Amino acid sequence: MTSQLPPTIITHTGRSVDLPVKRFYAPFEVSAACPDCGRVCVRDLSTNYLGYPVVGEPFDLRLTCFDDEGEETGHEWSVRVRLDMTLTLVEAG
Numbered sequence: 001m002t003s004q005l006p007p008t009i010i011t012h013t014g015r016s017v018d019l020p021v022k023r024f025y026a027p028f029e030v031s032a033a034c035p036d037c038g039r040v041c042v043r044d045l046s047t048n049y050l051g052y053p054v055v056g057e058p059f060d061l062r063l064t065c066f067d068d069e070g071e072e073t074g075h076e077w078s079v080r081v082r083l084d085m086t087l088t089l090v091e092a093g
């Protein structure tokens with residue numbers, strides 16, 4: 001082959017996309033301070049999944065406050081997030 005072939009190009013369209021996945025486990029941890037008591041709480045999306053997420057659209061992610069014994073304190077709130085997606089060209093190894 002020739003070296004004159006055009007490069008492979010990946011373009012993000014910016015459009016939102018529904019992910020038809022009931023339980024979408026994702027490699028993210030969201031850590032935020034509880035607005036009621038100030039305790040820092042973590043939601044691990046690799047175990048506490050997203051249901052039918054939409055890529056590229058902001059949504060409210062629910063967080064739950066737990067005490068030092070792991071019991072729910074009854075405090076819940078949301079943070080506004082957006083799930084974005086990247087597609088990366090990887091050279092053959």
Ligand SMILES: [Zn+2]
Pocket residue numbers: 034035036037038039065066073075
């Ligand atoms: Zn709290």
